[in-house]
């Protein structure tokens with residue numbers, strides 16, 4: 001499914017009631033001023049990030065958000081065995097799968113970090129059901145990857161590496177905005193991000209590991225999820241987590 005494309009930037013409209021055209025002839029004059037479609041989400045414009053922080057007169061805003069990390073397991077090892085072109089193609093497929101799944105839930109793909117993806121839900125596009133949308137995106141990423149894997153390995157003789165995607169999701173209050181002065185970067189920071197990242201690190205190929213706060217909003221999507229108490233590096237208390245195997 002492709003995400004419905006909007007004529008105006010959804011973020012600018014929701015937060016500032018400003019209709020910024022991003023498609024069609026009305027978008028042309030804006031493009032002259034450098035306002036383009038954001039790479040993080042096709043229904044946002046490139047000035048959203050910095051504009052919010054300027055409007056709010058703060059470099060960082062604290063908002064309820066859901067953070068999703070997805071990582072292509074076994075990629076490094078596999079890329080040494082297959083050709084460079086195939087490895088790049090595999091990464092392309094993974095990135096594309098992540099983007100379409102995240103955009104479907106109106107989230108942003110904030111960063112690509114090597115063979116991992118950081119996505120944020122509920123900012124700048126506000127969604128009451130952002131937690132659920134993140135879980136749905138995680139499930140869609142896993143589904144697309146399974147489909148793709150069958151294609152990748154259909155003709156590969158004897159290559160049977162445990163390639164798969166590990167996903168971690170957590171939700172809560174997080175700080176979003178610009179960090180750095182010399183090199184400015186728009187990103188999300190806080191314990192929510194760290195926990196989501198740790199959950200992703202322990203997720204096996206094909207697994208989505210979420211906190212109890214996340215599972216509460218999506219238990220009907222995966223009623224057979226396995227409950228686990230986890231001690232995560234850098235986090236004092238053990239975390240009550242759920243492992244989803246869609």
Ligand SMILES: [Zn+2]
Nearest residue numbers: 009012045048
């Ligand atoms: Zn915008």
